[in-house]
Amino acid sequence: MALDGIIILDNTGRPIIQSGFRSSTTAYPLLHIDAVNNALQKADRSADVDPVIYVAPYNSANPSACCHVEVGDMRFLCPISGDVDPLFAFAFLQTFIDILREYLGTVSAATLKDNFDIVYQLFEETLDAGGHPLTTYSNALRDIVIPPSLLNKLLNVTGTNFNSTINSGFGAGAAAGPFSSPLPWRKTGVRYNNNEIYFDVVEELRAIVNKNGLVTFSNVRGRIEANTKLSGTPDCSLNFTNSQVISDCALHPCVRFQRWNRDKILSFVPPDGRFTLMDYTYSPNPLPSQSQVMLAKNNVALPFVIKANIELEDSGGSFDVLLTSRYSTHALENVVAEMHLGQGAGGIRCSVSRGSGGGGFINAGGSRNLETGGASNGASWSFDSRRMVLRWEIPIVSPSSSWSLHGSFSTANRVPRPSHVIRVRFDISSHTYSALKVDQLKVVNAKESYKPYKGVRGRSSGDVEWRW
């Protein structure tokens, strides 16, 4: 196991900040930066660059590989050497990025530069020079790396040395010192005046619909995100009225595994703050003792239908797409439908309208890079001539309503080659596909009793590939 370090590159491929690389030569991180930049340059699309790049050894050193991920307009690199599972590197990168988000709010080149001292400290605390990840539980980390809070900033401005008192006092705050907590994910001595615990049930639908309108594959993955603000060492137990609809669960380490497997009760002492309690797959028709990943496939009803009528002719084509909501109670929000029109497409003429015939009809002239058109009820379309993608946005598709996109395009080639796919993404608030319902949440606290405020919300999104 050797994660050699982390390098963060900006959008031009130059390093913003990197960890110490104390066990390797100075050239080592540079080799990796070069390797990634070269690979990116060679690729047509940066998204198609292999996520693990072989880095040729320099001076007969051992060969290594570079795992990299894109975050915003930056790229995070994790060089690895020896027999390392790249997934280990990716999991660590993801964890590190999550930590940065928690500390800095947004992760960008600017925030990283502004808080380089924090980032350096995080490098030191999360990754050992020998390549072993160290402390990554945010509860424990906050004890040793103080987040750049507003309070800190104010104190710095006024120049008081109050700050250092807080710092040195931190260890003493928890009587036996940091890392003495018997639960590594939860810090000791947490106190709140208002005790609260919230759960968000978040589900995402992914589906592929074939030319005949049949769902060839669909899958709903859900997770329960928790936000706890509870004093002391609260012991929570959460059970559901319909736990049979979920399967293939992945649990936060705080959840007592045996209890869940036996009684389907989530019993846990939560970390303080935000965390993901569990991941699961929605399986509408569970069969006992069978993997449910696939059985879900034909059973999740898609919340909309598309009727696409697309005619391709010489040097162009016309399209007439009708999207109708199938839901009678919930509205689809932030609906985005995208279609790739193929190389050399242009001359887009489009109109979007609501219902059958209603609404405005606007032909937009083409600005060079982004042709756009607005229309009635906030729906709009645009064309990204760099990616050759026609994009249709509808802020709200109210229950049972239908929307249409109608227009034509031309291509430089005689034979137009659009992708035969319309990709639709959407959100639905206060809704879950599984209708997973919390039956009861008990919070028991040994030392002091309080009645926390509890809340559960649902939220859904979808990413559907509709072929025509």
Place this chain on the structure above:
Amino acid sequence: MAPRKGENYELSVDLHSEYREKRKDAIKRVIASMTVGKDVSGLFPDVLMNMQTDDLEQKKLVYLYLMNYAKTQPELVILAVNTFVKDSDDPNPLVRALAIRTMGVLRAEKIIDYLCDPLQKCLRDENPYVRKTAALCVAKLYDLRPELVIDNGFLEQLHEMISDSNPMVVANTVAALTDIHIAASSQPSSSPNDPALFPISASVLSKLLIALNECSEWGRVAILNALARYVAQDDKESEHICERVVPQFQHVNGSVVLAAVKVIMIHMRGVRREDLIKQLVRKMAPPLVTLLSSPPEVQWVALRNINLLLQKRPDILSNEMRVFFCKYNDPLYVKVEKLDIMVRLAGDNNVDALLSELKEYASEVDVDFVRKSIKAIGQTAVKIDSAAERCVHVLLELIDTRVSYVVQEAVVVMRDIFRKYPSTYEGIIPTLCANLDELDEPEAKASLIWIIGEYANKIDNADELLGIFVDTFTEESYPVQLQTLTAVVKLFLKKPDSSQGIVQRVLNTATKDCDSPDVRDRAYIYWRLLSTDPGAAKAVVLAQRPPISIPRTTLLGEVSSLASVYHKPEETFVGKGRVGADSLQRKTDASDDRFSTQKAFQTVAAGQQAENLLDFDDTPAVEGRPSGLAATEVLSHTPAAASLLAGTSSNPLDDLVSIFGAPTAAPPSASPHDIFNGLAMNNGFSSGATGSLGSPVTQSPLVANIANVSPRSNQQQPQEDLLGLF
């Protein structure tokens, strides 16, 4: 000292300020300068002054500075030793841990001498954070001065710490011991009794299993990796390990899941209870499939591993092919892996769904993906006999689209189908020939020419069609030339009356006007064969070819050092390797180790473009490795090859050339596979196939023959004839 003006001077003034906030701010600015690469080493003494402070953050920043310049200014670092030693005794455990951690990474000789006493104390610290930090520090010390670790008894202490009450300490201790184990066993002089080795004993095992459920995800991975090395005593113990590890499948962190899968795969071999094996296999599928909801990078790693697992255990995902259907917006590398897995999962029950999906992909925009999809159709045809006809039908539909690259790829794929099912689909040959004019890629041309040559007796105007290529012979690329040459000779052997002229012409052109020695050599050989013994020529050129099947990425399971995503030889992933449970004899040869790692990385590099199933042909990739290895093995009987295998040359092809006496154009690389490539190219007369680099599919009998000939295996006619030629 810094000059009296400029930025560094100002910083130095501020570092001496009487206000602590100002000093702290100055340190931050120093670090900032360091980040952007400015030289602030001149401020060393000024920064050092600020090391003694109650402010933990400030202390960390000073330490950060020290770590950065310790390499270049070791003589100054010694000034900090006192503070370090003092800090390692601080009442605040964070400070103690910080001091010991920093001393461990400074890598300055002089500091090391002062490290041992504080380290001794910290290993017994009451605070688990300090203990675990100290444990990792021992591994670093071993890296620099192994004798200090042994003399101070740190190893014994680490072994005791495996029983620590705190699971984090256990996990980090295991990580440290594993590091030391790897370092020690890679020493050429290491003996099996080296105290630094970390064999997993039964008592260690039970402690690891207890700690496993308690520690962080990273600790779990360290422990799981150690469990993978354990050699189970009997089937009961294997069962016990599997049962204890299975719950890790439900961890949120994918790397824990994968490490657990690895342990299960290794120890499952010791399990005798069929019901338990079934249960384990069934439980393995969902967590792997779940990983496909992750970001594309993670999906890719998961897919590569699934691909490996499927070759070991084809049953784990037998009903779940649809999960692997490609989405339009998947990155190419994900799509390619998915295609590969879909073909692996293909069976009679799902082949229709697969074909309609593949047909869909073949109409997509991305050329690479379209080609790979068409290849996948060919693979499906080769894999499932009963579906071959449907596959051919789909391919014909694709050829009908007249999109150039689709047609060309389809023709290439058709060749493999003809190879697998000889004389079954002759009816479509006219359709293929009708597209002759549209072919401009060498591989497609060569494929069609091969088909024409193979069925020369069934195609009325074969001489006419081949004549087109003979006319433009010198303008064609070498693979096409080679293929034309062979096809014309086949034509002549099948229809000697009508093709005397054309065979003369092609042999003339090939021997006189061609600048590729491969082509010339092949032409000479044919010429002599035909002139001395047409019967022998028939036996060689029209010989039966071995049947083809879908190539496997991991050939013969554990034979080769296959690195998939795992970036390690495949055997370490599913057993039998140097760290696998079956490795009863330990490899102590460091160079061997390094070699396998290196090969692993190369394989990954090569595999990224080529390793997928879809290439029957022409890619110097993993699928060729088995034959590559087979060839190497045989070759090693010859002295030249033996010296080559001893690894004296950086480019094995050079040596090969000396064996066969012909130059070659293959790319240099050190994998044994290339030796095979070299063979295939240099032998210069692959009779049947496209004359491309050797891969199992196109491997001609002659290539195999040569391999057989070298060790003087006395087999029948064609080989002996060949020997004569040499």
